[in-house]
Amino acid sequence: MSQIPVQDVTPKSKKGQTENFDLYAKREHIYVKNYTGIFKKFRQISSFIMLLMFFGFSWLTWDGRQAVLFDLPNRQFHVFGMTFWPQDFMLLSWLLIILAFALFFFTVFAGRLWCGYACPQFVWTWIYIWIENHTEGDRNARMKLDKQKGWSSEKIRKKGLKHLLWIVFSIASAVAFVGYFTPIRELIPSFFAAELGPWEFWWIGFIAVATYGNAGWLREQVCIYMCPYARFQSVMFDQDTLIISYDEQRGENRGKRKKGSDYKAQGLGDCIDCNACVHVCPVGIDIRDGLQYECVACGACVDACDDMMERVGYPKGLVLYTTEHQLDGNKTHIMRPRLIGYFAVLCAMFIAFAYTLYSRIPLEVDILRDRGQLFSELPNGNIENVYTLKLANKEQVDHDYSISVSGIDGMEYKGADVVTIKSGELLDLPVRITVAPRYLSKANNTILFKVEALDNQSISIEEENRFIGPAPKR
Known part of the structure; x- marks a missing residue:
């Protein structure tokens, strides 16, 4: 039996002994430098919209009720x-599938747009970095x-103020989240009066601690080690996907140089090795x-x-949004079969969902026939079946509904003709039908x-069922 050849590639020290390497490296704190630019403005706009939706939707009312409430x-x-x-x-499953396809579509088109501009973890992380910076x-x-x-005293004051603001924002975020499950106008007074129920108290505490830990302390660790999207995103990339990349042909060789000098003659590229791209990176990588x-x-x-290039002229x-094809000097194909396919499926699912x-x-109508007996024979010889109608009014207003039965001549319906739900x-x-x-x-x-609403004929459902009687004599 043949064997697969194995070669020992374990690193050796100079003395020929095996070196030991730790599999765990202690996290180095990332100090993100403040900066300005067009993409920061885009991110600030998207973050503002997300925060406005998160903190504002629970305060909207619709027909006298909280507009978004998960009761x-x-x-x-x-x-x-x-x-x-x-x-x-x-419907929820369908919506999640649509969102998944939307994520696939945008990832194929322009990489991790969701992570950079809309992911709650990063929106909150940037807020905590902003608080830290101020x-x-x-x-x-x-x-x-x-x-x-x-x-x-200065260090205590600055650190204390930072963590105080972090905690306040974490609690505010937790209260806003729980406000989608407990009416926010009832939750806020109960919170300040310390009259929260055990359910609200637990979840506000849990979410506040998780927000404080994830956005304040873990930050990029959540994205690198906890989020599965970072692991499988590359599967959806192709050579026409827009990615952030460094133009190596233009930038290398890197190095310091005097302003106005002929750096090309020194064999240098446009990268002045200032590390500005590293200092502003929230995950601490070198692009x-x-x-x-x-x-x-x-x-x-x-x-x-871009800011540094403008300063040095x-x-x-x-460093730019580009594609692998463009970096190699080839033509980028934005409209390609894979992207068109995702878009077509996404549009079809969205239209069907809408x-x-x-x-x-x-209106929900569920009819259960009495399983205790197939039918009963009345003293007058008529046949009777018993049913239970389960009716659910799924609208946010009361309705009067009419109930009727058809299908057999001479049927007699015994039950409420009109009900208010x-x-x-x-x-x-419970209803009885005799024939x-x-x-x-x-x-x-x-x-x-x-079953039909008297004030709105568009709210109407017809439901089939069975009426059981004795087998007819031949």
Whole structure:
């Protein structure tokens, strides 16, 4: 039996002994430098929109009710005039699939746009970095402060204020999140009066601690080690995907040079090796080392490099959004089959989902026939079946509903003809149907229940069921 050849590639020291390497490296704190640029403005706009939605949607009202409220005790999910029930779980699954395809589409088109501009982890991380920058100073000031031995009054004041603001924002974020599950206008007074229930108290505490830890302390560790997207994103990349990259042909060789000198004659490229791209990177990588899975495509390195190129009088674009094809001097194909396919599927699913929501009837009708006995024979010889109608009003207003049955001649319906169901109420309605034997041509007969709102005929459902009788005599 042949064996696969094995070669020992374990590193050896100069003395021929095996060197030991630690598999775990202690995290080095990343001091992110403040910067300006076009991509930072884009990120600030997207972050502002996300924060406005997160903190603002719970305060909106719709028909006298909180516009977005996930009422778990009553198993009702109110979203801008629509009420969803556990029976609508398929809609949620459908929505998640659409969002997944949207993520695939944007990743194929321009890499990790979600991570750099919309991911909550990074939106909150940038806020905490902003607080850090305004309480402790810019990058150099923070590094100098951390290197101080002991705790001076200035260090205690700056560190204390930073962590106080972090904690306040963490608690505010937690209260805003729980406000989507407990009405926010009831939650806020209860919070300040220290009258929270055990459920609200637990989740506000848990989310506040998680936010403080993830955005304040872990930061890029969440993206690198905890988020699965960083691991499989490269599978969706191709040579026409827009990525942030360093133009090596233009930038190398790197090196310091005097302003106005003929650096080309010295064999130098446009990169002055200032490390500005490294100092502004929130995950602490050097984009000049090539595309790395840690990169979240926030564009900070692009802004920092463009600013430095402008200062030294070189053309911008040494670090830029580009494609592998463009870097190799080839033509970039934006409209390609893979991207078109994702877009077509995404549009089809979105249209179908929107149509389903538009045509959705806010009424649930479930009819259960009595399983205890197939049928009963009344003293007058008529055949009777017993049913339980489960009716759920899934709208945010009360309705009066009419109930009718058809399908067999001579049927007699015994039950409420009109019922009032409040918003979000589930009603169990027992009904009886009797039929004279002469109208039953077979033992198993199809009947049709119709439930219709009296004030809105578009809210109408017809549901089939079976009427069981004795087998007809031959």
